[in-house]
Amino acid sequence: MSFARVAVIGLGLLGGSVARAVHAHLPDAMTTGFDADPAVRERAREIGLANFVPETVAEAVTGADLVVLCVPVGAMATAGAAILPHLAPGVIVTDVGSSKASVAKALAEVLPGISVIPAHPVAGTEQSGPDAGFAALFRNRWCIVTPPAGADEAEVARVMAFWEALGARVETMDAEHHDRVLAVTSHLPHLIAYTIVGTASDLEEVTQSEVIKYSAGGFRDFTRIAASDPTMWRDVFLSNREAVLEMLQRFSEDLTELQKAIRKGDGAMLFDTFTRTRAIRRSIIEMGQDDARPDFGRSHT
Amino acid sequence: MSFARVAVIGLGLLGGSVARAVHAHLPDAMTTGFDADPAVRERAREIGLANFVPETVAEAVTGADLVVLCVPVGAMATAGAAILPHLAPGVIVTDVGSSKASVAKALAEVLPGISVIPAHPVAGTEQSGPDAGFAALFRNRWCIVTPPAGADEAEVARVMAFWEALGARVETMDAEHHDRVLAVTSHLPHLIAYTIVGTASDLEEVTQSEVIKYSAGGFRDFTRIAASDPTMWRDVFLSNREAVLEMLQRFSEDLTELQKAIRKGDGAMLFDTFTRTRAIRRSIIEMGQDDARPDFGRSHT
Numbered sequence: 001m002s003f004a005r006v007a008v009i010g011l012g013l014l015g016g017s018v019a020r021a022v023h024a025h026l027p028d029a030m031t032t033g034f035d036a037d038p039a040v041r042e043r044a045r046e047i048g049l050a051n052f053v054p055e056t057v058a059e060a061v062t063g064a065d066l067v068v069l070c071v072p073v074g075a076m077a078t079a080g081a082a083i084l085p086h087l088a089p090g091v092i093v094t095d096v097g098s099s100k101a102s103v104a105k106a107l108a109e110v111l112p113g114i115s116v117i118p119a120h121p122v123a124g125t126e127q128s129g130p131d132a133g134f135a136a137l138f139r140n141r142w143c144i145v146t147p148p149a150g151a152d153e154a155e156v157a158r159v160m161a162f163w164e165a166l167g168a169r170v171e172t173m174d175a176e177h178h179d180r181v182l183a184v185t186s187h188l189p190h191l192i193a194y195t196i197v198g199t200a201s202d203l204e205e206v207t208q209s210e211v212i213k214y215s216a217g218g219f220r221d222f223t224r225i226a227a228s229d230p231t232m233w234r235d236v237f238l239s240n241r242e243a244v245l246e247m248l249q250r251f252s253e254d255l256t257e258l259q260k261a262i263r264k265g266d267g268a269m270l271f272d273t274f275t276r277t278r279a280i281r282r283s284i285i286e287m288g289q290d291d292a293r294p295d296f297g298r299s300h301t
Numbered sequence: 302m303s304f305a306r307v308a309v310i311g312l313g314l315l316g317g318s319v320a321r322a323v324h325a326h327l328p329d330a331m332t333t334g335f336d337a338d339p340a341v342r343e344r345a346r347e348i349g350l351a352n353f354v355p356e357t358v359a360e361a362v363t364g365a366d367l368v369v370l371c372v373p374v375g376a377m378a379t380a381g382a383a384i385l386p387h388l389a390p391g392v393i394v395t396d397v398g399s400s401k402a403s404v405a406k407a408l409a410e411v412l413p414g415i416s417v418i419p420a421h422p423v424a425g426t427e428q429s430g431p432d433a434g435f436a437a438l439f440r441n442r443w444c445i446v447t448p449p450a451g452a453d454e455a456e457v458a459r460v461m462a463f464w465e466a467l468g469a470r471v472e473t474m475d476a477e478h479h480d481r482v483l484a485v486t487s488h489l490p491h492l493i494a495y496t497i498v499g500t501a502s503d504l505e506e507v508t509q510s511e512v513i514k515y516s517a518g519g520f521r522d523f524t525r526i527a528a529s530d531p532t533m534w535r536d537v538f539l540s541n542r543e544a545v546l547e548m549l550q551r552f553s554e555d556l557t558e559l560q561k562a563i564r565k566g567d568g569a570m571l572f573d574t575f576t577r578t579r580a581i582r583r584s585i586i587e588m589g590q591d592d593a594r595p596d597f598g599r600s601h602t
Contacts, residue, residue: 122515123517125596141517180506181507184520185518186515188497192497195556196489196552201577212585214487215585216442216443217487218488222490223578223591224522226575227582228575250500251500254496255549255553270531271531277527281427282528290521291599295426298598299592300440
């Protein structure tokens with residue numbers, strides 16, 4: 001049984017994409033949208049992001065049978081508390097946060113008695129804001145649903161069906177395992193990308209202009225995810241601290257090994273390491289999770 | 302004055318692209334090609350990579366007025382020694398190696414009395430082999446020419462004009478500065494990408510299949526350059542050791558700072574760092590060095 005009225009709270013890249021994907025794939029559902037920023041609400045109305053973008057979160061969630069929280073993970077508790085008094089009986093609350101254990105805990109605390117089924121669509125771009133979303137964002141990407149202990153199976157199934165309707169492939173997982181998996185496939189990559197872009201900006205002997213001009217040697221690949229929304233990512237690292245620090249520790253150890261090999265001139269070790277890493281990309285492409293064209297299909301004209 | 306006969310030694314991604322770009326942009330020049338691997342020579346003939354792909358390097362360089370060495374930087378000295386007895390008077394030898402001081406030194410030693418004008422087109426993809434090249438690879442990318450002390454100005458100008466004819470924007474730099482600039486814009490990014498892909502492969506609690514499925518969270522961006530040619534990259538790290546180790550040291554210090562901020566829950570420091578990094582991507586796009594479309598223009602269908 002699909003949803004009749006979907007409220008999207010937070011109208012950035014993810015919220016905007018959810019609303020657009022609902023319009024595209026569930027045309028019978030009515031959407032409402034809300035964002036704490038009045039300028040974002042105004043822009044959302046201009047571009048018709050949702051059927052109804054009221055001035056208050058109360059109006060946005062009233063009568064909704066699904067509420068999708070699309071705010072930074074650090075703002076989930078505040079958003080949950082704000083909607084509680086206005087929720088309809090039988091509503092399901094879900095979210096799109098990139099870390100799940102802390103979000104599940106925060107929402108369970110502020111939404112007692114409400115069905116909360118957290119989820120995380122593993123999809124995004126480096127863009128943010130109400131104009132950044134698009135209906136195809138979730139197509140062929142995975143969405144991980146992390147049902148809390150004792151969750152109603154029929155409600156979990158409805159949330160899974162919702163994401164499948166939006167084009168995603170859906171998997172369930174416990175929140176702690178999700179947080180470890182995403183620490184390596186998403187959080188650590190962002191941390192490293194932010195770091196190297198920062199390192200390159202701070203050099204004295206190499207100018208900013210040189211870094212920019214010669215970025216096609218590899219550096220530019222890191223600048224994409226390092227252009228992601230700072231508030232969202234601050235919150236991700238604060239909320240998934242333990243798993244991120246553990247993965248970072250492993251990464252640092254591996255980097256130290258390569259550093260030693262370079263210092264000692266151990267070409268065999270370098271060659272071995274560089275050979276093992278090709279297979280993963282091939283698998284990612286075979287699984288439809290990246291563009292098979294060279295250079296991500298970047299334009300060469 | 303352009304070149305009449307261009308010999309391309311090494312027929313992988315770079316060599317193949319040079320040959321194709323010469324055909325596209327300098328149709329009056331005749332090309333010869335050679336690769337140490339007989340299977341590559343055979344394939345090069347099948348696809349018409351050069352006008353003439355003889356069985357020996359001697360035949361390939363005989364009569365050439367420009368020789369472009371497109372072998373891994375660790376093989377430059379061997380390639381240089383092999384061509385020396387067969388070079389025509391007045392020939393210019395150049396190369397496309399990713400590190401320049403060690404290559405310039407190696408080529409000067411094995412090619413006494415020959416005009417060697419090293420160069421580095423900052424362009425590439427993750428593909429390798431004779432089928433990987435394409436004529437537009439250098440278009441709008443920078444090519445750094447590193448003339449040795451005392452180089453003939455007219456010869457330097459001819460090499461610069463050659464790369465401009467192939468579509469590149471050309472800059473000159475001394476070899477040591479080149480190696481420091483590229484250490485940060487290319488070598489360190491590759492080292493980090495190889496490391497994180499290796500780290501993710503070695504985890505016990507997160508399966509390879511999970512890493513692949515959820516790679517769209519950011520990890521997949523690193524797998525592209527980590528799929529680059531292992532021989533080429535082994536040689537780059539061995540030949541540009543000092544500059545790479547210095548940049549790696551700075552990166553590690555910056556990463557430790559972010560690690561501390563996460564451990565202490567210092568959200569303001571994280572937010573600050575993540576905000577500074579957006580401007581660089583904007584500049585890279587404005588300089589025409591990356592695709593402005595979200596997600597590198599990856600297909601979302």
